[in-house]
Amino acid sequence: xxxxxxxxxxxxxxxxxxxxxxxxxxxxxxxxxxxxxxxxxxxxxxxxxxxxxxxxxxxxxxxxxxxxxxxxxxxxxxxxxxxxxxxxxxxxxxxxxxxxxxxxxxxxxxxxxxxxxxxxxxxxxxxxxxxxxxxxxxxxxxxxxxxxxxxxxxxxxxxxxxxxxxxxxxxxxxxxxxxxxxxxxxxxxxxxxxxxxxxxxxxxxxxxxxxxxxxxxxxxxxxxxxxxxxxxxxxxxxxxxxxxxxxxxxxxxxxxxxxxxxxxxxxxxxxxxxxxxxxxxxxxxxxxxxxxxxxxxxxxxxxxxxxxxxxxxxxxxxxxxxxxxxxxxxxxxxxxxxxxxxxxxxxxxxxxxxxxxxxxxxxxxxxxxxxxxxxxxxxxxxxxxxxxxxxxxxxxxxxxxxxxxxxxxxxxxxxxxxxxxxxxxxxxxxxxxxxxxxxxxxxxxxxxxxxxxxxxxxxxxxxxxxxxxxxxxxxxxxxxxxxxxxxxxxxxxxxxxxxxxxxxxxxxxxxxxxxxxxxxxxxxxxxxxxxxxxxxxxxxxxxxxxxxxxxxxxxxxxxxxxxxxxxxxxxxxxxxxxxxxxxxxxxxxxxxxxxxxxxxxxxxxxxxxx
Ligand code: F6R
Numbered sequence: 001x002x003x004x005x006x007x008x009x010x011x012x013x014x015x016x017x018x019x020x021x022x023x024x025x026x027x028x029x030x031x032x033x034x035x036x037x038x039x040x041x042x043x044x045x046x047x048x049x050x051x052x053x054x055x056x057x058x059x060x061x062x063x064x065x066x067x068x069x070x071x072x073x074x075x076x077x078x079x080x081x082x083x084x085x086x087x088x089x090x091x092x093x094x095x096x097x098x099x100x101x102x103x104x105x106x107x108x109x110x111x112x113x114x115x116x117x118x119x120x121x122x123x124x125x126x127x128x129x130x131x132x133x134x135x136x137x138x139x140x141x142x143x144x145x146x147x148x149x150x151x152x153x154x155x156x157x158x159x160x161x162x163x164x165x166x167x168x169x170x171x172x173x174x175x176x177x178x179x180x181x182x183x184x185x186x187x188x189x190x191x192x193x194x195x196x197x198x199x200x201x202x203x204x205x206x207x208x209x210x211x212x213x214x215x216x217x218x219x220x221x222x223x224x225x226x227x228x229x230x231x232x233x234x235x236x237x238x239x240x241x242x243x244x245x246x247x248x249x250x251x252x253x254x255x256x257x258x259x260x261x262x263x264x265x266x267x268x269x270x271x272x273x274x275x276x277x278x279x280x281x282x283x284x285x286x287x288x289x290x291x292x293x294x295x296x297x298x299x300x301x302x303x304x305x306x307x308x309x310x311x312x313x314x315x316x317x318x319x320x321x322x323x324x325x326x327x328x329x330x331x332x333x334x335x336x337x338x339x340x341x342x343x344x345x346x347x348x349x350x351x352x353x354x355x356x357x358x359x360x361x362x363x364x365x366x367x368x369x370x371x372x373x374x375x376x377x378x379x380x381x382x383x384x385x386x387x388x389x390x391x392x393x394x395x396x397x398x399x400x401x402x403x404x405x406x407x408x409x410x411x412x413x414x415x416x417x418x419x420x421x422x423x424x425x426x427x428x429x430x431x432x433x434x435x436x437x438x439x440x441x442x443x444x445x446x447x448x449x450x451x452x453x454x455x456x457x458x459x460x461x462x463x464x465x466x467x468x469x470x471x472x473x474x475x476x477x478x479x480x481x482x483x484x485x486x487x488x489x490x491x492x493x494x495x496x497x498x499x500x501x502x503x504x505x506x507x508x509x510x511x512x513x514x515x516x517x518x519x520x521x522x523x524x525x526x527x528x529x530x531x532x533x534x535x536x537x538x539x540x541x542x543x544x545x546x547x548x549x550x551x552x553x554x555x556x557x558x559x560x561x562x563x564x565x566x567x568x569x570x571x572x573x574x575x576x577x578x579x580x581x582x583x584x585x586x587x588x589x590x591x592x593x594x595x596x597x598x599x600x601x602x603x604x605x606x607x608x609x610x
Pocket of ligand 1: 306307308309310352353354355356357358361404405406407486487490605606607
């Protein structure tokens with residue numbers, strides 16, 4: 001989704017902003033731009049539909065010299081299609097004020113109408129351009145940029161991370177946020193403002209996280225923060241980013257998606273490191289210790305999440321109900337926000353998010369802000385908005401996930417949910433000990449699944465030209481089927497649906513014929529025979545089947561056209577191994593079709609608009 005980078009200091013801001021924008025490319029975008037002020041304070045603007053490289057070429061051709069101040073943006077179209085005019089930065093009419101913005105200004109139409117009457121000339125279809133003209137309007141009245149920026153912020157409704165730069169005060173950037181992430185890297189004699197720490201960390205690990213309703217005047221090596229709600233200055237120490245830059249490299253892999261799938265064994269280890277100990281028979285979750293008493297009064301958990309994180313939540317529902325005995329409901333965050341439902345204080349809300357910045361999930365947490373309920377998080381991105389707005393939580397420790405399609409984050413989320421379920425389990429639960437032992441054995445089993453990559457690749461080649469695909473599973477395998485279908489459709493653009501295997505005969509079976517294959521998750525669990533019956537129903541209608549089953553299980557292959565074997569594990573830990581198969585299958589189908597698997601069309605990595 002949209003990305004922001006701004007620089008102020010004594011190096012060339014254009015270089016730093018362009019490098020920062022490239023570091024944000026993984027989030028997905030359709031156009032890019034940069035505005036800079038050269039050493040004389042003269043403004044230059046370069047915008048382009050397509051990649052940041054294109055903007056760099058425009059800049060090199062123009063050669064404006066070093067720029068001590070610059071702001072740049074990668075845009076993922078919301079208001080108005082991808083075009084040079086709609087790309088950010090946006091400017092006021094005389095190009096003395098430049099603005100980059102993530103989020104949505106909800107009242108932009110009425111503001112635009114009013115500003116046009118006041119004489120402003122708009123050139124784009126965007127909501128953001130309103131901000132440049134609005135600041136200009138107030139600047140003309142007061143000749144104070146800080147005052148104009150603040151007044152403009154108070155007029156707009158919606159969500160924003162916004163950075164403004166002006167020829168009136170070339171030594172400063174003006175930044176603000178509301179419900180959209182913003183972080184400032186503070187270096188020696190320079191500052192870098194960004195929507196994501198990955199744009200900063202090659203320069204400094206000292207950062208300040210901007211909070212909602214704060215306005216920041218950013219100067220070389222210095223930030224002045226104002227709390228706009230209470231009109232007072234805020235003193236905030238820098239924090240140190242906990243981020244390994246090497247993790248953001250592709251290494252020898254052709255794509256981030258493949259690299260991240262291959263990180264599964266390490267992801268499992270990191271998610272349980274220092275937490276699970278089979279020798280002492282303990283699961284220790286430091287992030288939940290501060291709320292132990294509150295947790296003991298919780299009699300229901302509502303999980304809110306989107307996309308892949310939502311499917312991890314569905315696996316969590318099975319785990320928490322079976323192992324911890326707590327009733328769980330999993331809701332799509334985008335629906336939860338607009339739903340009227342009774343909510344007791346003994347219910348805890350658990351938000352799951354890789355990025356920690358998903359607008360719908362943030363909105364779900366905000367909805368219950370005044371309910372007095374415990375708000376928990378399972379988040380991967382350390383220091384992200386969701387990590388900071390929850391009362392307590394458990395980090396996934398999966399490291400940065402660069403491919404748009406989530407893979408290792410799902411593995412880590414399910415691992416963390418497993419540990420929460422065990423942590424909340426009643427003493428002596430029959431599954432407690434076997435599961436601790438199985439968690440320790442899982443990395444090696446994940447390695448064994450990865451060794452089947454060639455088999456999975458050959459199967460992907462065979463099935464890549466089908467237009468539709470069904471994924472089925474029962475119990476723990478059902479959410480994995482949903483996730484498998486999501487993975488396939490988002491990277492290969494093949495229509496795919498996930499279904500509970502037992503639900504097939506209630507409708508979807510009607511679609512099955514020789515052109516509609518099924519991926520059947522048929523592990524050697526208590527419901528295997530029933531799943532096999534469902535497979536037979538499909539085969540009786542000429543449907544082709546790829547089955548994922550347990551090593552040594554002979555019963556499945558005879559009912560399938562192709563079979564992939566995974567090591568035996570508990571039914572409760574099987575989603576992790578099945579997910580790796582699904583991820584590899586989607587990856588190989590998409591790459592066989594020649595698609596950009598790391599940046600699927602129309603999608604963005606972190607969805608910061610509702
Ligand atoms: C799918 C995918 C998305 C995300 C969803 C939630 O592969 O990546 O469906 O899972 O946008 O994102 P987070 O987990 O960052 O809240």
